[in-house]
Structures are given as structure tokens and as C-alpha cells.
Amino acid sequence: MGHASSLFNGAGDQTLISRVSPTTQQREFLQASWNDLAEHLKVSLKAKHGYSISTWLQGSYKYGTLIKPVHSGEEYDVDLGVYFEWGKGEDIEPTADQLRCWVQQALIGYRSQCAEIRSVAEPPKERCSRTSYQHQFHIDTPVYHLNTDTDKRRLACLTKGWEASDPKAFYKWFRDALTGGEREQVRRLIRYLKAWAAVSFDDIPDSRPSSIFLTVLATKAYSDTWFARLLGLPDDDALIAIIREIHGRLNRDRRVQNPTTKEEENLNRMSDEAWVAFIPRLDTLLDVAERAADAADEGAAALIWSEAFSFLMPLPNVDEVELVDERTSRALMQLPDIDIAVYTGSGEQRRLVTNHRNQVAGVAKGSTLVFTIANPHIVPQFATIEWTVRNKGLDADSTSDLGHRRIGMQLLQAEEHAQYFGTHHMDCIIRVNGQVYAARRVPVTICDVQHKVPAPAQPTYTRLSMKRRR
Numbered sequence: 372m373g374h375a376s377s378l379f380n381g382a383g384d385q386t387l388i389s390r391v392s393p394t395t396q397q398r399e400f401l402q403a404s405w406n407d408l409a410e411h412l413k414v415s416l417k418a419k420h421g422y423s424i425s426t427w428l429q430g431s432y433k434y435g436t437l438i439k440p441v442h443s444g445e446e447y448d449v450d451l452g453v454y455f456e457w458g459k460g461e462d463i464e465p466t467a468d469q470l471r472c473w474v475q476q477a478l479i480g481y482r483s484q485c486a487e488i489r490s491v492a493e494p495p496k497e498r499c500s501r502t503s504y505q506h507q508f509h510i511d512t513p514v515y516h517l518n519t520d521t522d523k524r525r526l527a528c529l530t531k532g533w534e535a536s537d538p539k540a541f542y543k544w545f546r547d548a549l550t551g552g553e554r555e556q557v558r559r560l561i562r563y564l565k566a567w568a569a570v571s572f573d574d575i576p577d578s579r580p581s582s583i584f585l586t587v588l589a590t591k592a593y594s595d596t597w598f599a600r601l602l603g604l605p606d607d608d609a610l611i612a613i614i615r616e617i618h619g620r621l622n623r624d625r626r627v628q629n630p631t632t633k634e635e636e637n638l639n640r641m642s643d644e645a646w647v648a649f650i651p652r653l654d655t656l657l658d659v660a661e662r663a664a665d666a667a668d669e670g671a672a673a674l675i676w677s678e679a680f681s682f683l684m685p686l687p688n689v690d691e692v693e694l695v696d697e698r699t700s701r702a703l704m705q706l707p708d709i710d711i712a713v714y715t716g717s718g719e720q721r722r723l724v725t726n727h728r729n730q731v732a733g734v735a736k737g738s739t740l741v742f743t744i745a746n747p748h749i750v751p752q753f754a755t756i757e758w759t760v761r762n763k764g765l766d767a768d769s770t771s772d773l774g775h776r777r778i779g780m781q782l783l784q785a786e787e788h789a790q791y792f793g794t795h796h797m798d799c800i801i802r803v804n805g806q807v808y809a810a811r812r813v814p815v816t817i818c819d820v821q822h823k824v825p826a827p828a829q830p831t832y833t834r835l836s837m838k839r840r841r
Contacts, residue, residue, distance in 0.1 A: 452538060714740075742797055
């Protein structure tokens with residue numbers, strides 16, 4: 372039984388679902404931008420080419436499974452389908468590449484009218500055009516022919532002509548697969564899986580599962596766990612259940628059929644090499660889920676889940692974590708103390724301005740912070756040390772910099788830069804053979820200060836003791 376449900380979608384300000392979901396302001400900006408673009412395309416394309424034009428929002432935004440970009444430099448992806456409508460009575464039909472050319476020209480023309488647009492990709496992609504905006508998002512515009520006599524749709528590809536494709540049918544399948552609260556839960560579960568994919572495949576991007584691949588797998592797996600859901604499952608237990616289902620499903624058959632087409636359309640488009648690299652990451656996710664299910668308490672479960680979700684996974688509101696032997700009730704290792712040296716400037720101009728231990732009550736934006744384990748002799752010889760930055764707040768959200776993690780043996784020091792106003796955390800976690808032995812959470816408050824800020828009285832720390840399970 373999982374214990375971390377409140378950290379997945381509880382009432383706290385830091386939950387996994389809140390950390391990976393767009394804010395209300397971000398959603399409103401995305402909606403205003405695609406609405407404006409849709410209106411422009413409908414009016415300008417009809418005026419110039421005479422065909423009735425409709426648009427259809429599709430993809431993750433439409434399904435309610437959109438997640439934030441989790442790394443600096445990444446962008447939101449919004450999909451806006453553009454449909455040229457005509458029936459069988461047309462004497463001369465435009466070709467697929469003609470439609471693509473018309474839409475590309477309309478987007479280039481719109482760029483000069485919209486100050487928020489940064490660029491229009493040239494040449495366009497095989498299956499869509501892409502318009503990139505200033506605020507970390509782009510709108511992909513696939514182009515379709517909608518047959519008004521048969522209500523059939525086909526996608527206009529740049530070089531391969533027409534391709535059978537009906538995103539509206541897929542949306543209806545997803546919408547009708549579940550109802551009410553179950554649909555809302557599966558939307559959250561899909562976002563958790565997409566978050567895992569976003570942080571787990573940086574080194575092998577070709578093996579990163581696609582959004583539609585995860586959507587179909589999660590929806591079908593959730594439907595297959597109907598008996599467990601009769602009693603109602605919290606999000607962490609539901610996630611554990613569908614990870615088990617997905618793991619078994621893909622180990623039996625790597626093909627994932629598009630549920631809306633009668634023809635064989637495999638949504639798993641990974642190459643053999645990419646698939647071979649994907650499976651061990653899926654095995655690791657299952658291992659994390661199984662160990663989280665067996666965890667003794669919320670803190671232990673959260674630290675296990677953080678192996679899969681990295682800096683996206685929030686931790687409980689504790690300052691210290693220690694592993695206690697169940698037989699002797701003694702900690703297996705002393706807690707690490709963290710010294711933080713604060714510098715201003717860079718290179719030869721770098722200057723030490725203050726030192727802190729276990730917390731930074733106030734530091735100026737732009738400062739450099741060097742975190743060092745003050746008592747390195749306590750670290751077991753073959754232990755791994757994780758330094759995980761967990762950013763939060765509007766500044767970090769605006770640049771999609773939610774954090775990062777470094778892991779290494781005897782990694783006794785880490786250097787970071789104070790970039791975003793607010794209180795963030797540097798978490799130092801020490802593991803032996805994968806098991807957490809001790810952890811120290813270092814809160815860092817970045818504020819509008821110019822000089823050294825006197826440290827306040829040492830707070831009363833909250834310590835979490837986890838019993839070693841045998």
C-alpha cells in the first residue's frame with residue numbers, strides 16, 4: 372500500500388501534480404494564443420483560397436494531460452489542426468503539398484502581426500508547421516482535408532501526400548473510455564507517466580515514449596484494473612497498479628494498436644535499438660513502484676518515488692531524514708551537516724561574502740552558492756551522494772527550470788547559482804546500495820538583498836526516522 376498520496380495530489384502547495392501541471396495563468400495565455408491564431412487562419416485562408424476552413428484543438432492540451440516543460444529551454448507543445456473542407460463535387464482538388472504551402476505562407480504572414488511570435492520553422496516539418504512564441508511554447512499546425520460528404524479526414528504530409536488520420540476520433544475514444552472522477556484520475560496518471568518520461572530519457576531521447584503511446588497504455592491499463600478501483604484508489608496506488616499492467620503488457624507484446632483505426636497502426640514507433648534501451652528504464656520504474664508500495668511511511672515512499680521523478684517529486688516537510696535499525700532503534704549513520712559558502716562575482720572577481728550551515732535565510736539573486744558536506748567522515752565508503760535542487764515559484768515556472776539532480780560516489784560538494792526569488796531546496800541524500808541512509812534538506816531563500824543577511828536563530832528541525840525493513 373502506498374503512503375505518498377498527499378504528495379501526489381493532496382492539498383499542499385507542493386504536490387507532484389501541481390509541479391508538473393501548467394498554472395492557470397499559463398493555460399490562459401496558451402488558450403488566448405491558439406484562439407487568436409485559429410481565428411486568423413480561418414479568415415485569411417478562406418479569403419485567399421475560397422475553401423471553408425475549420426480548426427480543431429488536439430493533443431495533450433485537448434485531452435487535459437499537458438505537462439509543463441521540465442527543463443530550461445524546453446517548450447509547451449500545442450496542436451491546432453487546420454481543416455480545408457470540400458466534398459466530392461470539386462472538379463480540381465488541391466494536393467496535400469499545396470495545402471501545406473498555403474498554411475505555411477499564412478503563418479509567415481501572421482508572424483508580422485503578432486509580436487509574441489518568435490519564429491515560424493522553415494522548412495516546415497513533414498506532418499505540420501510550427502510557430503514558436505516568446506513564452507516557451509510553440510503551436511504545431513497539422514493540415515487536413517475534411518470531406519463534407521463522408522466526414523472523413525486525411526492528413527496532408529509535406530512529401531508523402533495524404534495519410535489517413537482522424538484526431539477527432541481519438542479524442543472521442545479517450546473521452547468515452549472512462550467517466551467522471553475516473554477520467555480525471557487517469558488524466559493525472561498520464562501526466563505522472565509523462566513526467567517520468569521527461570526526466571528519465573535525457574541521455575537516450577530516441578527511447579523516450581511519446582505522449583500518445585503513454586496515453587493509450589495508461590488508459591487501457593486503468594480500465595483493466597476495474598476490480599481494484601471498486602474500492603477507490605489514491606493516485607500513488609493507482610499509479611503502481613497501472614505501471615504493473617503496462618510493464619506486463621509491453622513485455623508480452625511491444626505493439627500498441629491505435630484504438631480508433633481498423634487497420635494495423637502501431638503507436639510504438641521506436642526502433643529496435645531504442646526499444647532495447649527503453650525496456651531497462653521501464654524495469655527500473657516497476658522496481659521503484661514495487662518498493663514504494665512496500666515503504667513503511669510517507670517519507671520513505673517519497674524518497675523512493677524521487678528515484679523515478681527526480682526533482683519533480685516533492686518531499687515531506689522535514690529537514691532531516693535518518694534510517695533507523697529496527698532492532699536497535701539506532702541511526703545507521705550520522706546526519707550530514709551542510710556548509711554553504713556564498714560568493715559574489717565570478718573569475719578573479721569572485722568574493723566570499725558569507726557562510727551558512729544547513730539553511731540560507733537570505734541570499735541575493737545572482738550569487739554563487741557552494742554546498743559542502745561538513746562532516747565527510749560519516750559518509751560510508753561506497754555510498755552515493757545525490758544533490759537535488761527543487762525550485763518552486765513563478766520565476767522558476769516562467770523559465771521551466773523546476774530543478775535538477777547530480778549523483779556520484781564521494782560527491783561531497785555541489786555548486787549552484789541563485790537565480791529565482793523565493794524559497795527553494797537543495798536536498799542532499801546519501802544512499803548505500805540504493806537505500807536511503809540519511810538526508811538533509813537545505814532551504815535557500817533568494818530575496819532582494821545586497822549584503823550579508825544575519826542568520827536567524829537556529830530553528831527547531833523536524834527529523835524523520837525511517838525504520839530499516841528486513
